[in-house]
Amino acid sequence: MIEFKGVHKTYPDGTEAIKDFNLKVQEGELLTLIGPSGCGKTTTMKMINRLVEPTAGEIYIDGRQLKDYSIHELRWNIGYVLQQIALFPHMTVEENIAVVPEMKKWKKKEIHDRAKELMRMVGMEPSIYLKKKPSELSGGQAQRVGVIRALAADPQILLMDEPFSALDPISREGLQKDIRKLQRQIKKTIVFVTHDIDEATALGDRICLMNAGEIIQVDTPQKLILEPRDSFVRSFIGDKKSPWQTAIDIVAAQSVSHILTQTAYEAGDFDPDQAYILTSDDGQLLCAVEHGKQQNVLAVPSDMNVLEAVHTFEEAGANILPVTKGEELIATVTQQELLRYLAGKTEVRNGVVTQ
Ligand SMILES: Nc1ncnc2c1ncn2[C@@H]1O[C@H](COP(=O)(O)OP(=O)(O)O)[C@@H](O)[C@H]1O
Numbered sequence: 001m002i003e004f005k006g007v008h009k010t011y012p013d014g015t016e017a018i019k020d021f022n023l024k025v026q027e028g029e030l031l032t033l034i035g036p037s038g039c040g041k042t043t044t045m046k047m048i049n050r051l052v053e054p055t056a057g058e059i060y061i062d063g064r065q066l067k068d069y070s071i072h073e074l075r076w077n078i079g080y081v082l083q084q085i086a087l088f089p090h091m092t093v094e095e096n097i098a099v100v101p102e103m104k105k106w107k108k109k110e111i112h113d114r115a116k117e118l119m120r121m122v123g124m125e126p127s128i129y130l131k132k133k134p135s136e137l138s139g140g141q142a143q144r145v146g147v148i149r150a151l152a153a154d155p156q157i158l159l160m161d162e163p164f165s166a167l168d169p170i171s172r173e174g175l176q177k178d179i180r181k182l183q184r185q186i187k188k189t190i191v192f193v194t195h196d197i198d199e200a201t202a203l204g205d206r207i208c209l210m211n212a213g214e215i216i217q218v219d220t221p222q223k224l225i226l227e228p229r230d231s232f233v234r235s236f237i238g239d240k241k242s243p244w245q246t247a248i249d250i251v252a253a254q255s256v257s258h259i260l261t262q263t264a265y266e267a268g269d270f271d272p273d274q275a276y277i278l279t280s281d282d283g284q285l286l287c288a289v290e291h292g293k294q295q296n297v298l299a300v301p302s303d304m305n306v307l308e309a310v311h312t313f314e315e316a317g318a319n320i321l322p323v324t325k326g327e328e329l330i331a332t333v334t335q336q337e338l339l340r341y342l343a344g345k346t347e348v349r350n351g352v353v354t355q
C-alpha cells in the first residue's frame with residue numbers, strides 16, 4: 001500500500017508542483033493518474049521512488065515512511081516504466097531483463113526462467129526474442145520488454161509514466177490488454193500515468209484526476225462518469241456515456257417481440273372501456289380506440305426495436321398499437337408497457353450491465 005499524507009512539492013525555482021496531496025493506493029490496486037500536462041503526475045510518481053523528495057508531508061509504503069527505506073531497497077522493489085523505454089542498446093533482450101535480478105543476486109537459471117515466463121506473458125516467443133538487440137524490435141515490442149524488465153525482479157510496486165503514449169493505437173491497445181492480464185496474474189500495486197481518459201477508464205480500478213498540483217477527484221471510472229465532482233471533471237471526461245445510458249441503449253435496441261409474452265392478444269379478449277385495436281372482418285387495421293375515442297393506428301412489426309417503437313407511438317399519437325408479423329395481427333403493445341420494459345428490465349451492478 002502506498003500512502004501520501006499532506007505532501008507538497010515546490011521545486012527550487014519556486015514552481016509549486018504538488019499541493020496538499022492525500023491519497024491511498026491499495027495493495028494490488030491499479031490506480032490511473034490523469035490530468036493536463038504539467039499538473040504534477042510525473043512529480044507524484046518520482047516521489048514514490050525518491051527520484052524527487054517532497055518539500056513537506058510524508059509518503060508511506062506498507063505503513064513505513066519512505067525515508068526509512070534504503071534507496072536500493074526502494075528502487076529494487078519498485079519497477080519504473082517510462083514513456084520512452086531506455087533499453088540498453090548494446091545488451092540483448094535477456095541481458096536487459098536480467099539487470100535488476102542480477103543486482104539482487106538471483107541465480108542464472110532463475111533469471112533465465114523468469115525472462116522466458118515474462119516474455120510468454122506478453123506474447124513474445126522467448127527462443128526468438130531473448131537473443132535480439134533492442135534495435136531489432138518494433139516500438140511495441142520494445143515497450144513490452146520495458147514493461148517486463150520492470151517486473152523481472154518481482155517488485156511489489158510498478159510505476160508506469162505514460163508508457164504507451166508514443167505507440168500507434170493498435171500496439172497500444174494490445175499492451176493495455178497485456179497490462180490488464182498481467183495485473184490479474186501478478187496482483188501488483190500499479191500507479192499508471194496517462195493523459196488519455198479512455199486509457200485511464202479502461203485500465204484503472206480507480207482514477208485519480210489532478211489539476212494544477214491538486215487532486216480533484218479519486219473514484220472508480222463509473223463514479224467519475226456518473227458523479228463528476230465539478231465542471232472540470234465533466235469536461236475532462238468529455239461525452240462518455242454513463243453505464244445506465246449504455247444499458248438503456250442495449251435494451252432499446254432489442255426487438256419489441258421481447259415484450260409480447262405479457263401482452264399476447266386474443267381476439268375478443270379486451271375491455272371495451274380501455275384501449276384496443278379495431279380491425280375489419282378481413283383483418284385490416286382500422287384504428288386504435290382509447291376511452292371510446294378513435295386514434296391513428298400504425299403497425300409495430302414484432303421485429304422492430306424498442307426505440308423505433310417509441311418513435312412510432314410518437315408519430316401515431318396513440319397509447320396502444322398493434323404488433324404485426326407479416327400481415328397478421330399478433331399482439332398489442334402500450335406505451336406504458338414499453339416504459340416498464342425500459343425501466344425494469346435493466347440492472348447495473350458495479351458498472352457491469354446485466355439483463
Ligand atoms: N525539475 C523541475 N524544476 C522545476 N520545475 C519542474 C521540474 N520538474 C517539473 N517541474 C514543473 O512542475 C510542474 C509539474 O510537472 P510534472 O510533474 O512533470 O507534470 P506532468 O507529469 O503532469 O506533466 C510543471 O509546472 C513543471 O514545469
Ligand SMILES: [Mg+2]
Binds near residue numbers: 041042043
Ligand atoms: Mg509527466
